[in-house]
Structure formats: structure tokens, C-alpha cells
Amino acid sequence: MASTTKTAVTNVRIGGMLVGYYLICQRKAWLSMHGLWMEQESESVAVGRIIDHNSYARNKKGMMLTAEAPDGSCLVGQIDWANLREGVLHEVKKGRSCEDAHVWQLRFYLWLLKRCGVVRVNGSAMRGQIDYPKLRRTEPVTLMPEHESRLAEIVTALRTLAGQEKPPPRIERRAFCRRCAFEELCYG
Ligand code: SF4
Numbered sequence: 334m335a336s337t338t339k340t341a342v343t344n345v346r347i348g349g350m351l352v353g354y355y356l357i358c359q360r361k362a363w364l365s366m367h368g369l370w371m372e373q374e375s376e377s378v379a380v381g382r383i384i385d386h387n388s389y390a391r392n393k394k395g396m397m398l399t400a401e402a403p404d405g406s407c408l409v410g411q412i413d414w415a416n417l418r419e420g421v422l423h424e425v426k427k428g429r430s431c432e433d434a435h436v437w438q439l440r441f442y443l444w445l446l447k448r449c450g451v452v453r454v455n456g457s458a459m460r461g462q463i464d465y466p467k468l469r470r471t472e473p474v475t476l477m478p479e480h481e482s483r484l485a486e487i488v489t490a491l492r493t494l495a496g497q498e499k500p501p502p503r504i505e506r507r508a509f510c511r512r513c514a515f516e517e518l519c520y521g
Contacts, residue, residue, distance in 0.1 A: 345495045349441040353434035363500040400448040402488045410442045420453040443476040
């Protein structure tokens with residue numbers, strides 16, 4: 334187990350979804366960092382992907398990002414789509430039940446861009462927008478200096494979490510857990 338833990342700590346690649354998981358449930362983040370990605374089995378997530386695909390197929394221009402965190406961690410990001418002319422990164426979501434996690438996921442992508450030195454032609458920073466096509470709503474997201482500090486803290490906390498031999502206890506939010514792909518693992 335010790336060598337597995339060491340590998341997890343040194344090789345951990347931190348993405349926006351993990352940041353969201355960390356804020357929702359640290360157990361979910363730990364399970365994901367230890368190789369369990371089960372979202373494709375979740376009907377709820379699958380529906381979200383269908384909305385994502387159908388709603389923005391014509392405009393869609395996905396983007397992959399990599400950057401290094403202040404503590405040396407490898408950061409990766411997969412942006413749903415970007416309007417580079419307008420300088421807006423878009424993240425498409427089904428519902429607002431995890432809105433705070435969605436906001437931090439998108440802030441994480443804006444942070445990656447900033448750490449890569451990417452700005453608009455006029456020198457201004459990129460901004461973000463969460464799209465909720467089913468709700469016909471959008472939510473603007475910006476990156477402030479205090480958000481960058483918080484993201485750096487979360488990344489370091491995720492590295493520490495990855496090194497733990499056992500997952501944290503489950504959260505006691507049964508209604509929320511029913512929609513999680515790890516439900517059977519946590520409650521079975
Ligand atoms: S089922 Fe609940 S406790 Fe288990 S990983 Fe999902 S959110 Fe966390």
C-alpha cells in the first residue's frame with residue numbers, strides 16, 4: 334500500500350472536476366484519485382453530457398490545458414467550449430444543485446489559463462460563463478486574487494488527500510449521495 338500511496342502523491346494530476354469533487358465530498362475526490370472513475374455509469378451525468386453535446390454542437394470548440402501549480406502539482410483542464418474572440422470559457426451544466434463546485438471548476442480553468450500567460454488580444458483576462466441550457470440560465474464567473482490563493486490551497490490539500498491510505502468517511506447527505514456514482518460503494 335505504501336508504494337501505491339507514494340505513486341498517487343507524486344503522479345497526481347489535478348483537474349477541474351477533482352477540485353469540484355473536493356468541495357462536494359472529499360471521499361469522492363479520494364476515490365477518483367485512486368483510480369475509480371465511475372461517472373459514465375451515472376444516468377444523471379450521462380444526461381448532462383447529452384445536453385452538453387446537443388445544446389452547443391454548432392459553437393463548440395473544446396480546449397485542453399495544462400499548467401503547473403505554485404506547489405509544483407501538474408494541473409490539467411478540459412474546457413467544454415471557448416469563445417476565444419469574446420474571451421469567454423464556457424462550462425455546460427445540467428442543474429444548479431452543485432453550483433458552488435461548478436463555479437470553482439470554472440475558476441480553476443481560468444486560473445490555468447492565467448498561469449499559462451494566456452490573455453485576450455487587448456491584454457484583458459479571460460472570463461467564464463456557466464451555461465444551464467435546461468434552465469435557460471447563465472452564470473458569469475471571474476477569477477480574483479483571493480480565488481487564486483484558495484485554488485492553490487485546494488490543490489495542495491488534494492495532494493495531501495491523495496497520499497492518505499484510506500478514504501475519508503462518507504458525507505451524511507443521503508439525498509445528495511443518491512445521485513452520486515459511488516453510492517453503492519459508500520452505502521452497499
Ligand atoms: S456516495 Fe456520498 S459519500 Fe460516497 S462518494 Fe458519493 S457523495 Fe461522497
